[in-house]
Amino acid sequence: GAPPQLLTNKFQMVANAAARARLRPGTSEIRDLLSEIEWASCTLTSPEMYVARSGDRTPPFAAADVAAVYASYRDLKTAQGVADFDDMLMYTAGILEEHADVAAEFRDRYRSFVVDEYQDVTPLQQRLLDAWLGGRDDLCVVGDAQQTIYSFTGATPAFLTGFRQR
Numbered sequence: 723g724a725p726p727q728l729l730t731n732k733f734q735m736v737a738n739a740a741a742r743a744r745l746r747p748g749t750s751e752i753r754d755l756l757s758e759i760e761w762a763s764c765t766l767t768s769p770e771m772y773v774a775r776s777g778d779r780t781p782p783f784a785a786a787d788v789a790a791v792y793a794s795y796r797d798l799k800t801a802q803g804v805a806d807f808d809d810m811l812m813y814t815a816g817i818l819e820e821h822a823d824v825a826a827e828f829r830d831r832y833r834s835f836v837v838d839e840y841q842d843v844t845p846l847q848q849r850l851l852d853a854w855l856g857g858r859d860d861l862c863v864v865g866d867a868q869q870t871i872y873s874f875t876g877a878t879p880a881f882l883t884g885f886r887q888r
Contacts, residue, residue, distance in 0.1 A: 739794035769793035818853035862867035
């Protein structure tokens with residue numbers, strides 16, 4: 723089918739998803755729901771996995787309600803033919819993982835990678851990077867594990883601190 727359009731403002735769609743889940747959040751709660759959805763997406767946590775993986779989080783509603791909003795948000799995006807930035811990263815990783823011809827062309831075109839601020843890479847970004855590399859080790863990373871500032875989005879310094887072993 724046609725490629726999805728980029729969803730540039732997620733706020734209203736999250737508000738609609740919350741309404742479909744029979745919640746009546748205020749503006750700040752919609753922002754908090756959006757943050758939870760972004761965290762889940764960046765940590766490769768599906769709506770079905772959210773309750774089990776949200777243990778140390780403090781969501782604006784019960785974890786099951788957040789999971790319902792997340793699932794509804796995903797369904798609304800699909801129904802409207804739109805994708806957010808995290809979806810674009812996931813789609814790109816999926817294409818590289820599932821289509822050897824596309825991956826080969828991309829890897830032939832881009833021989834090496836440099837990633838700055840590697841301590842702030844999320845699991846989703848690491849998945850895309852791994853798909854780009856395709857088993858090669860043509861990668862240079864720069865970062866400081868003590869300066870991870872995006873942990874609220876799912877970023878972890880573990881990719882940096884475990885880089886040499888991987």
